[in-house]
Amino acid sequence: MLIDRAVVEVRSGNGGNGAISFLQEKNMPKGGPDGGNGGKGGSVYLIAKKNVNTLLAYRHSKVLQAMDGGKGDKKMRSGKNAEDVIAEVPVGTLVYQEEGNLLLADLSQEGQMVCVAKGGRGGRGNAAFKTSRLRIPRIAENGHPGERKRLILELKLVADAGLIGFPSVGKSTFLNIVSKANVATADYPFTTLIPNLGVVTLPDSYSQFVLADMPGLIEGAHEGKGLGISFLRHIERCRVLVHMVSMGGERD
Ligand SMILES: Nc1nc2c(ncn2[C@@H]2O[C@H](COP(=O)(O)OP(=O)(O)OP(=O)(O)O)[C@@H](O)[C@H]2O)c(=O)[nH]1
Ligand SMILES: [Mg+2]
Numbered sequence: 001m002l003i004d005r006a007v008v009e010v011r012s013g014n015g016g017n018g019a020i021s022f023l024q025e026k027n028m029p030k031g032g033p034d035g036g037n038g039g040k041g042g043s044v045y046l047i048a049k050k051n052v053n054t055l056l057a058y059r060h061s062k063v064l065q066a067m068d069g070g071k072g073d074k075k076m077r078s079g080k081n082a083e084d085v086i087a088e089v090p091v092g093t094l095v096y097q098e099e100g101n102l103l104l105a106d107l108s109q110e111g112q113m114v115c116v117a118k119g120g121r122g123g124r125g126n127a128a129f130k131t132s133r134l135r136i137p138r139i140a141e142n143g144h145p146g147e148r149k150r151l152i153l154e155l156k157l158v159a160d161a162g163l164i165g166f167p168s169v170g171k172s173t174f175l176n177i178v179s180k181a182n183v184a185t186a187d188y189p190f191t192t193l194i195p196n197l198g199v200v201t202l203p204d205s206y207s208q209f210v211l212a213d214m215p216g217l218i219e220g221a222h223e224g225k226g227l228g229i230s231f232l233r234h235i236e237r238c239r240v241l242v243h244m245v246s247m248g249g250e251r252d
Pocket of ligand 1 (some may be wrong): 086098166167168169170171172173176184185186187188189190192193214215216
């Protein structure tokens with residue numbers, strides 16, 4: 001199975017409620033309002049990372065959830081802001097909102113980050129409602145709710161050149177020779193199940209480009225034959241396609 005698509009649910013935290021409280025001290029029995037504000041709910045972010053190669057991690061942990069903000073407290077104490085959740089995805093990940101199939105982000109650069117669920121704002125405590133007219137406010141705000149969304153993550157490799165061709169024509173062998181990649185090669189078809197990347201350094205030793213080795217392509221792939229069309233999305237972003245042809249004669 002190609003790990004290049006995953007469905008995840010993201011949930012940001014609710015904001016904490018504001019507090020209703022009045023200062024009570026021996027020498028000041030009727031102190032003013034001192035209810036603090038609620039803390040912010042945590043947000044969920046996705047960040048593109050070069051060292052992450054697949055969406056495999058999202059096959060198993062399908063929910064990314066941030067915590068709720070803390071409640072406000074007496075003595076003007078604000079609730080704790082919840083920590084954000086920052087999840088790493090491969091460079092080249094497209095992020096869609098499932099509802100409406102809306103493209104939210106195209107994470108094509110290392111370190112690029114997108115907020116996919118914003119944490120709820122904390123509610124204001126009653127101290128914030130004090131005015132010259134309203135000296136004893138008995139009201140506070142509830143925290144704002146967090147968001148919940150289902151996302152579709154889709155990985156398209158970002159490569160300069162892509163190697164395509166029938167199974168077992170030597171695509172992976174070629175990649176291993178021209179780059180430092182060390183991918184499996186064997187004399188049976190469909191040895192390569194997921195695309196592999198290698199960095200090719202040119203003889204001037206300054207210029208480099210990224211070469212992608214693809215699974216074998218057979219006639220009818222666009223109709224689902226062989227490994228089907230699911231990996232073809234990876235070659236859409238290659239600037240050059242190199243079609244390898246075996247010189248060994250007719251295949252059986
Ligand atoms: N005779 C000969 N054999 C080769 C050559 N290049 C690769 N091979 C052999 O051909 C077989 C298939 O090579 P791979 O590199 O795995 O081929 P591939 O195109 O990546 O195959 P899939 O991943 O299955 O699509 C291996 O046993 C290689 O050792 C070549 O130039 N000459
Ligand atoms: Mg191969």
